[in-house]
Amino acid sequence: MSRDMSSFKEVIKSNISGVNTFFAGIRRVFFGRMRYLLLKDFIMLRRDIGGIILMFVMPIVLVVLMANLQESTFNVVKGVKIPLFLVNNDVDELGSAIEREIESSGVFEITRGEGSSVSEMEMKISASEYLLGIFIPKGATQKIKGNVQRYVLSAFNGIEKAPLKEDVKLTIVVDPTANGSFYALIMSTIHEKAQKVQFAFIMKEITSQVNDISPVVISADNFSGEQFTVDAKFAIPQESNIVPNAVQHNIPAWSLFAIFFIVVSLASNIIKEREGGSFTRLLTMPCTYTEYLLSKAIIYLVVALLQFAIMLLIGFYLIPYIGLPALEPGHSLFALIFMALSAAVAAIGYGIAIGNIARTNQQASVFGAVSVVIFAAVGGIWIPIFVMSPLMQVISRFSPLNWGMSGFYQIFLRDEGLLSVLPYGGALLLFGTICFIAALLYKSRCSHYS
Amino acid sequence: MSEDPIYVIDIEGLVKRYKGRVNPTLNALSLKVERGSLFGLVAPNGAGKSTTIEIMCGLKSFDSGSVKINGLSVKDSLSVIKTIIGLVPQDIALFPSLTGRENLRVIGGIYGIDSVELKPRIEELLAQFGLTNSADKPVNEFSGGMKRRINLIAGLIHRPQILILDEPTVGVDAQSRNLILEELVKINRGGTTVMFISHYLEEAETICDRVALMDGGKIVLEGNPAELTKQHPDCKNLESLYFKLTGKQMRDTYE
Incomplete structure (x- = not known):
């Protein structure tokens, strides 16, 4: 037993001595030559x-x-800074609605150019006077009204064949120096506004046409086009203060x-x-x-x-x-x-x-x-x-x-x-x-x- | 109790071959340098001087033979040998952006000299080589002669037993050369074995008590300079003796 104890003590002693030697070596290196190498x-x-x-x-x-x-690129997109040349030759309900939506977006600085042609608008954009041009053709409202009227009449008369449709073509011209992501952002904003106007306008026209036929007056005034909301958020823990940014x-x-x-x-x-x-x-x-x-x-x-x-x-x-x-x-x-x-x-x-x-x-x-x-x-x-x-x-x-x-x-x-x-x-x-x-x-x- | 060996540098049958070369750079080189001597090794370019030094300092391996410094083999006891040798390379092997004093402080510190002892040692050597007033300038702003002298001090800072100098006077003016040679003699008289490697036979003849002439990777002649010329009365000095033995053909042409 005492022999075991003494050999155990020897092992501990030799381990302690090994550890001491190791640390002495480290000390010698770091407080000796390593200090001078570091200084150099x-x-x-x-x-x-x-x-x-x-x-x-x-x-x-x-x-x-x-x-x-x-x-700042992000701010340019967010701020009212984008110069837009708007040619509203419709001067009717559709044109006015588009104009209102563009104005309400707060992204554009609008210059109006009623009476101008598409090529005149293109010249202004290519001369970099404006970053963006939107052309609403004359009679656009009337053409859509006619399309809706024909559609409603066909529907109520049980005609399966699609009625004659007159195309309404909005022209958008973008300065070629605008970069890709900026272009994509502008186009999505324009499309979003156009969809909203189109939906509201068609809804209103269908209601109006139906009211001409139906004995009961239908109102779409309280109908909202926004039937669902989008809740977009970053995948970050709720308690976090982090907001992803530049x-x-x-x-x-x-x-x-x-x-x-x-x-x-x-x-x-x-x-x-x-x-x-x-x-x-x-x-x-x-x-x-x-x-x-x-x-x-x-x-x-x-x-x-x-x-x-x-x-x-x-x-x-x-x-x-x-x-x-x-x-x-x-x-x-x-x-x-x-x-x-x-x-x-x-x-x-x-x-x-x-x-x-x-x-x-x-x-x-x-x-x-x-x-x-x-x-x-x-x-x-x-x-x-x-x-x-x-x-x-x-x-x-x-x-x-x-x-x-x-x-x-x-x-x-x-x-x-x-x-x-x-x-x-x-x-x-x-x-x-x-x-x-x-x-x-x-x-x-x-x-x-x- | 082991006695200090007589020969502090003892090289026997040293062979070193480089890849792609037909002849060995060192061809069974044997060389013995006595303790306390001022030994000159004189050889033309490409004779294998630098390779010999590099092997002695452990910077290069060798193919066969043995190299002992103060009785210790370079293969087994390099870490001890490094503290015995002071090398003064042919290039100004210092840190150019550091001042003279900073260079010596770093080099002395790496040799393990205590900081209390190091400062007076630096000042003593700076004074000895006339650099006290310029030692706070970065070394890259030194003149050629000053660089040579501080390079020499760096090899001496740790009081080596053996000082090996590779062409210590290349590219310096007459005054600096004279100072360096005078100091080498003083250092040798102080007990340090000095191995002086040079192209200049005249310098070796003047200061060395023993010289070895090297050619083709081996020693072709060795002895006291005065005795060597006496043994060959047809040669007026070591240089003419060297030409007689080795010819005048260039040695560092491409093999």
């Missing part, structure tokens, strides 16, 4: 003004600019872009040291290649987290000053930190891989920048993935920025927590680790480092 990388980064501008100023400018642009998209999108742009500075930093010979000196000193890379990884991790924090602060405090809604960060701070860390690890791993594989600084800068832009383009930073072609949607799944965006959407648009971002953050961490290992393997194949 910090000073080098601090003096790289171009790199600092690229990593901090560029994303700030981009996020403010892009959020503002996207929001800010909620742009802050995470450009933060991610900025984090990945450290690739250029990091890779170039590694290559400059290699080309200058200081890297070789480090390897002849008591410094391993892994320590050398670890020091860079720590410095750039701090940079990435700083970038993210600055972007969040801009979302909270600067963005409201330029008339945009403030950023709503969601409820899960852990999810936010986890995603930022994962994105940073992915970017650092990728930067280290490029820095090791590229032969020259130029190669690293061009390849690093272009590849990040491509990752961003296919990853949904600029345009949503759902509007991409099916092939591009498949390709986008391979972009680390897509994983990052998907994770950030869970936080900033769906107000989800840590569990729901784990797969996306995990993918980023895996990507970063694979890149880091690939860099080490590539280097060990090419050289003989301790």
Whole structure:
């Protein structure tokens, strides 16, 4: 029994001593040479003004600019700003009803041009005097009234054959410089208003025709064309304060872009040291290649987290000053930190891989920048993935920025927590680790480092 | 109790082949450098000098032979060897955006020198090489001679037992060259073994107590410079002896 106890004590003792040795090793590394490697990388980064501008100023400018642009496009559509040239040659009930509906929408600034022809209206639109033109032909009301009258008479007389119908053609002309989504929005607004007028007008005409035949007077005055209501809302928990808008998209999108742009500075930093010979000196000193890379990884991790924090602060405090809604960060701070860390690890791993594989600084800068832009383009930073072609949607799944965006959407648009971002953050961490290992393997194949 | 070996650099039958080359870069190279000596290794371009240094510092592997530094094999004890050797590479292997003092602080710190000891050591070396007043400028703003001197200080900061210098006087003016050579002699007299690698036979002849002439990846002649020229009375100096032994054909043409 006492022998068992003493051997147990020995095991505990040796384990404690092992743990102590481990921590002493960590202390020696981090308070010894690692401190100086970090100091070196910090000073080098601090003096790289171009790199600092690229990593901090560029994303700030981009996020403010892009959020503002996207929001103002939305406001143009919402505000009474769209110049419309309206030719109402009908000057009767239908024309007046359309005019009233267009006016009530509040979207258009209407200029009237009664008596003008379709070609005259087209000339004004093509000269960019107006963004939109609507032409209501002469006698439109009378033609519809005639159509309804013939329809009612046929119906009451039991005639199965469809009565003669005179076409009423409304012409809409749009400035070709108006972009696709704007055009689609305008057309849907016009169609909605036209449907409403058409329905009300036909209902009124049918009632009037029926009253001419029927001994009992029918009134459709209290009949509403809106028999169902549409309750549209975002799939966000009810207690959430998040409202999807340009800010909620742009802050995470450009933060991610900025984090990945450290690739250029990091890779170039590694290559400059290699080309200058200081890297070789480090390897002849008591410094391993892994320590050398670890020091860079720590410095750039701090940079990435700083970038993210600055972007969040801009979302909270600067963005409201330029008339945009403030950023709503969601409820899960852990999810936010986890995603930022994962994105940073992915970017650092990728930067280290490029820095090791590229032969020259130029190669690293061009390849690093272009590849990040491509990752961003296919990853949904600029345009949503759902509007991409099916092939591009498949390709986008391979972009680390897509994983990052998907994770950030869970936080900033769906107000989800840590569990729901784990797969996306995990993918980023895996990507970063694979890149880091690939860099080490590539280097060990090419050289003989301790 | 083990005694310090006489030879601090002991290379035996070292062979190094590069892929795609017919002849080995190092062809059974054997070299012994005595403790406390100022040893000159003189060779033309492409003779295998840099490869030899890189193998000694553990930057390159080798095919066969043995390399011992202070009795320790580079294959087994590289981490210890790194603290014994001070390398002054041919390139200015410093961090160009850091000032002279910052460079030395970082390099000294990585060598594990205590910060209390490091500061006076930096100032002592800066004064020794005439760089005290310019050491707060970034190294990329230094003149060629100043860069060479700070490069040399970086190899000395941790008081190495063996100082290896690869072409330390390339591209410097006469004053800087003179200062560097004088200081090397002083450092050697202080007990540091110095291995001086150069193209310039004249420099080696002046300062070294022993020289080895290298050609085709091996040592072709070794001895005290004065004795070597005495043994070959038809040669007025080491350079003419070297030409006599190796010919005047260029060595770094494409193989």
